[in-house]
Amino acid sequence: MPMRRAIVLFLASAGLAAAEPATFGSRVVPILEKNCTVCHGAEKQKAELRLDSHAAILIGAKSGEILKPGNAKASELMRRITLPEADDDVMPSDGKPHLRPEEIAVLEKWIAAGAPATAEFDAPAMVPAVIAPPAAPDYRLRLAQANELAAGLGLRLVPRSRVVTDGLVLRTASAPGRCDDAAIAKLAPVADLIVEAELARTKVTDAGLASIGTWQNLAQLDLARTAVTSTGVARLASLAKLESLNLSETKVDGAGVAAVRALPALKKVWAFGTAAEPVAP
Amino acid sequence: MIDDRHVPDFHHCSDHCGEQPSILDLPHIPLGLKQEWLELETRRHFLGRGAKALAWAGLASILGRTAPHLLADTGALIDRRPHFAPKAKRAIYLFMAGAPSQFETLDYKPKLAGMFDQDLPESVRGGQTLTGMTASQARLPIAPSFAKFAQHGKSGLWMSELFPNTAKLADDLCVIKSLYTEAINHEPAILSMTTGNMFPGKPSLGSWLAYGLGAINEELPTFVVMTSKIPVRTNVQALSNRLWSSGFLSPEYAAVALRAGNEPVLYLQDPKGVSRDVRRAMIDGVNDLNRQLFERVGDPEINTRISQYEMAFRMQTSVPDLTDFSDEPASTWDLYGPKAKEPGTYAYNCLMARRLAERGVRFTQIFLRTWDNHTNLPTNIKVMCEDSDRPTYGLITDLKRRGMLDDTLVIWGGEFGRTVYSQGTLKPDNYGRDHHPRCFSMWMCGAGTRPGVSYGQTDDFSYNIVKDPVHIRDLHATILHQFGIDHNKLTFKFQGLDQKLPGVLPSRVVPELLV
Numbered sequence: 001m002p003m004r005r006a007i008v009l010f011l012a013s014a015g016l017a018a019a020e021p022a023t024f025g026s027r028v029v030p031i032l033e034k035n036c037t038v039c040h041g042a043e044k045q046k047a048e049l050r051l052d053s054h055a056a057i058l059i060g061a062k063s064g065e066i067l068k069p070g071n072a073k074a075s076e077l078m079r080r081i082t083l084p085e086a087d088d089d090v091m092p093s094d095g096k097p098h099l100r101p102e103e104i105a106v107l108e109k110w111i112a113a114g115a116p117a118t119a120e121f122d123a124p125a126m127v128p129a130v131i132a133p134p135a136a137p138d139y140r141l142r143l144a145q146a147n148e149l150a151a152g153l154g155l156r157l158v159p160r161s162r163v164v165t166d167g168l169v170l171r172t173a174s175a176p177g178r179c180d181d182a183a184i185a186k187l188a189p190v191a192d193l194i195v196e197a198e199l200a201r202t203k204v205t206d207a208g209l210a211s212i213g214t215w216q217n218l219a220q221l222d223l224a225r226t227a228v229t230s231t232g233v234a235r236l237a238s239l240a241k242l243e244s245l246n247l248s249e250t251k252v253d254g255a256g257v258a259a260v261r262a263l264p265a266l267k268k269v270w271a272f273g274t275a276a277e278p279v280a281p
Numbered sequence: 282m283i284d285d286r287h288v289p290d291f292h293h294c295s296d297h298c299g300e301q302p303s304i305l306d307l308p309h310i311p312l313g314l315k316q317e318w319l320e321l322e323t324r325r326h327f328l329g330r331g332a333k334a335l336a337w338a339g340l341a342s343i344l345g346r347t348a349p350h351l352l353a354d355t356g357a358l359i360d361r362r363p364h365f366a367p368k369a370k371r372a373i374y375l376f377m378a379g380a381p382s383q384f385e386t387l388d389y390k391p392k393l394a395g396m397f398d399q400d401l402p403e404s405v406r407g408g409q410t411l412t413g414m415t416a417s418q419a420r421l422p423i424a425p426s427f428a429k430f431a432q433h434g435k436s437g438l439w440m441s442e443l444f445p446n447t448a449k450l451a452d453d454l455c456v457i458k459s460l461y462t463e464a465i466n467h468e469p470a471i472l473s474m475t476t477g478n479m480f481p482g483k484p485s486l487g488s489w490l491a492y493g494l495g496a497i498n499e500e501l502p503t504f505v506v507m508t509s510k511i512p513v514r515t516n517v518q519a520l521s522n523r524l525w526s527s528g529f530l531s532p533e534y535a536a537v538a539l540r541a542g543n544e545p546v547l548y549l550q551d552p553k554g555v556s557r558d559v560r561r562a563m564i565d566g567v568n569d570l571n572r573q574l575f576e577r578v579g580d581p582e583i584n585t586r587i588s589q590y591e592m593a594f595r596m597q598t599s600v601p602d603l604t605d606f607s608d609e610p611a612s613t614w615d616l617y618g619p620k621a622k623e624p625g626t627y628a629y630n631c632l633m634a635r636r637l638a639e640r641g642v643r644f645t646q647i648f649l650r651t652w653d654n655h656t657n658l659p660t661n662i663k664v665m666c667e668d669s670d671r672p673t674y675g676l677i678t679d680l681k682r683r684g685m686l687d688d689t690l691v692i693w694g695g696e697f698g699r700t701v702y703s704q705g706t707l708k709p710d711n712y713g714r715d716h717h718p719r720c721f722s723m724w725m726c727g728a729g730t731r732p733g734v735s736y737g738q739t740d741d742f743s744y745n746i747v748k749d750p751v752h753i754r755d756l757h758a759t760i761l762h763q764f765g766i767d768h769n770k771l772t773f774k775f776q777g778l779d780q781k782l783p784g785v786l787p788s789r790v791v792p793e794l795l796v
Binding site for chain 1: 360361362363364365366367496497498499500610639640641682683684687765787789792793
C-alpha cells in the first residue's frame with residue numbers, strides 16, 4: 001500500500017531531520033515517495049518518467065531531461081511543482097495536494113547544490129508541525145482497563161486502529177438497550193480515549209449527554225433514534241474536536257442544531273426525520 | 282514456533298490424543314508444514330477451552346516474541362484492529378451477476394452510432410480468442426447501444442437513460458471504466474470477483490473482512506448474502522454458496538444467506554410447543570457434548586459448530602426485529618419503490634441491506650442475476666434496469682440522508698464486460714452481446730471514495746483499455762484499504778503460503794479512486 005508507507009517514511013524523516021545530515025536519501029526521497037512515485041515509479045511511469053531512484057531522475061522523461069544540476073530555475077521538475085495549483089501542468093497532477101513550501105525548498109536546494117546522489121547539501125529544516133496531532137492519548141497502557149470497564153457494562157471499547165493514538169470506538173450495536181445514561185457516566189475514567197461513540201438506538205438521554213459533553217477527544221457521535229432533545233444537544237457545546245453528529249430520528253429541533261453549529265471542528269450534522277431537517281449547510 | 286521447554290502443558294493435546302499416529306511422526310513431510318499444522322491445531326484447541334483462553338493470553342505475552350505470531354490467526358485472540366484508521370465500517374455490494382453490458386449502462390461510446398453493422402476491425406480484436414458462443418459466427422458486426430446517454434450533475438458524468446434515478450446520483454458516484462479480469466465464463470469470473478481466485482476454495486471478500494475485523498454486532502452474522510427474485514426468466518445466472526464461502530478460513534466467517542419470505546433464516550423459529558427456555562437448555566446440552574468431544578479429539582470444526590448454535594440462538598431475537606419493516610417511515614417506500622414491500626425482490630433486499638448496515642453487519646452482498654444478455658439484449662436489459670434503478674437510487678439516498686454513506690461503501694457491478702459486436706441477429710433495436718473480460722465498468726459510492734469521477738478509459742469500441750487499467754485485484758485492494766486494511770498484511774497461513782485476498786500477483790490500492 002504505497003501511500004501509507006510513504007507517509008510513514010516521511011514522518012520518520014521529519015523526526016530525523018535535525019540529527020541526520022541532509023542527503024538525497026534522507027530528504028529528497030521521502031518527498032518524492034509521498035507525492036510523486038505513485039505515478040512515476042515502479043507501477044506507473046507517467047510521461048515515461050520514474051522518480052524512484054537517483055539514476056532514473058537524471059535520465060528524465062519521454063521529452064528529455066527534467067533536471068539541470070546546479071540550476072534549479074531552469075529545471076523542468078522545479079517548474080512543474082511551482083506552477084499555480086489550477087494549472088494543467090502542475091505536479092502532482094489530478095488535483096492532488098500541492099507540495100508544501102518546505103518541500104519545494106528542499107528540492108530547490110538539492111538541485112542548486114548539483115543534485116548530488118550521496119553528498120550532503122544545505123537543506124532547510126523541516127517544520128515539525130506536519131505531524132498530525134494525535135486523536136487521543138496512547139491507549140496501550142489503559143486498554144485493558146477500558147475493555148474491562150466496558151465489558152462490565154455490556155459495551156465494547158475497541159481501538160480505532162493499530163495506531164496507538166487513534167483512540168477508541170464505543171461500540172453498542174450488539175445490545176443497544178444496555179447502554180443507558182448510567183453506563184455512559186461510568187466510562188468517565190477512560191473518556192479521554194474515546195474518539196467515536198456509536199450510540200444509535202441506545203437508551204441514552206439528555207442526562208447522558210451531560211457526561212458526553214466532557215469527552216474532549218470525541219470526533220464522531222451517532223445519536224440516531226435515541227430520546228435526546230435539543231436541551232441535551234446543547235450540552236455538547238464544548239466538544240472542540242467534534243466533527244460529525246448524527247441526530248436522525250430524534251426529537252431534536254432547530255434549536256439543538258443551532259446550539260452546536262459554532263463548534264470549531266464540526267463538519268457534518270444529520271437530522272433526518274426531525275423538526276430540524278433539512279440542516280442548512 | 283512452539284517450544285515445549287517453555288510451555289510444558291499444552292502441546293500434547295495437539296496430536297490425535299494417542300488414537301492415531303500424529304502427523305508429526307509421518308516421514309517425508311517438510312518440517313515447515315508440520316510446524317504450521319502443529320500451531321494451528323494447538324492454538325485452536327487451546328483457545329476452545331473457554332476460561333483457559335485467558336490464561337493462554339497471559340502465557341503468550343510471557344513468551345514475548347513468540348506471542349504475536351501464535352496469536353496471528355486464532356479465533357478468539359486474533360488482532361482485529363485495522364492497520365490504520367478506516368473510512369468504511371461496512372459495505373453493501375450490489376453484485377450484478379451475469380455481467381451487465383457496459384455499452385448500455387456506464388461506458389458511453391458515441392462513435393459507434395455511425396458504425397451500425399460494420400465489422401469490428403481485426404486490429405481492435407487483436408486475435409483474441411472468442412467464446413464458443415460467437416467463435417463460429419461469420420461476422421462480428423458492431424452493435425451500437427440502443428440506449429441514449431446524457432451528462433448529469435456538476436461532474437457531468439455520462440449516464441444511461443436506462444438508469445434515470447441512479448443518474449441523479451452522478452455527483453456521488455466513482456465510476457471505473459477500466460476494470461479487467463482473466464476469466465471469460467461466468468462461474469470462474471464471479472468467483473474471481475467474490476474470492477479473488479477463479480478456483481473454488483478461497484474465502485470470499487466478506488469472509489476476509491469478518492476474519493480480519495470481527496463483528497460490530499455479535500447478535501447478527503458479520504457477512505450476509507441475499508439473492509434477488511429474477512424479473513425476467515431468461516439468461517438466469519447460476520449462483521452457489523461457493524461464492525460466499527469462507528474457504529480455508531473457519532466456517533464461522535462464511536455468509537449467512539437470508540432467504541426471501543417470512544422465514545429468512547430456516548429453522549430459526551422454535552418448533553411449536555418448544556419454549557425459549559427449553560431451547561436454551563437443549564443448546565446448552567448439545568454444546569456440552571460437543572465440548573467434551575472437542576476435549577478428546579481437538580478438531581477445531583467442533584468449536585465452530587458450538588459458536589454457530591450460539592449465533593442461531595441469538596438470531597432468534599435479532600432477526601424478527603430486523604425483518605419487521607413496520608417501523609419504516611412512509612418516505613422509505615417513495616425512495617425504494619413499492620416492490621420493496623415484496624420479500625425477495627431486489628428492492629426489498631436493498632432496504633434490508635440498509636437495515637443490516639444500521640445494525641452493524643459488516644458486509645452485505647446482494648445478487649441480482651439476469652444480466653447475461655446474449656440475445657434480446659434491449660428488451661431484457663430494460664427490464665433489469667427498471668427493476669434495479671429505483672432501489673439502488675433509494676438505497677444510496679437513504680444512506681446519505683441518514684448520515685450512513687460516510688462510512689458505508691456501496692459497490693455496483695458484474696463479473697466482466699460484454700462485446701461491442703452482436704451475438705446472433707443484429708437490428709438497431711435487437712441484438713445480443715457475448716462475454717468480454719478485457720474491460721468492464723463498475724461504480725463505488727461512499728466511505729471515502731472520490732465522488733463524481735470517471736476513472737479509466739477504453740477505446741472507441743470499449744474493447745481494450747487505453748488508460749489507467751484496474752485489475753479486479755486492485756479493486757479488492759482498494760476496498761480493503763477503505764476498511765483500514767493493508768491488503769498485503771491480511772493473511773492466513775494455509776498450505777505453506779501466507780494466503781491473502783488478492784493472491785500472490787501484484788496488486789495495488791488505486792489512490793485516484795479515493796479522496
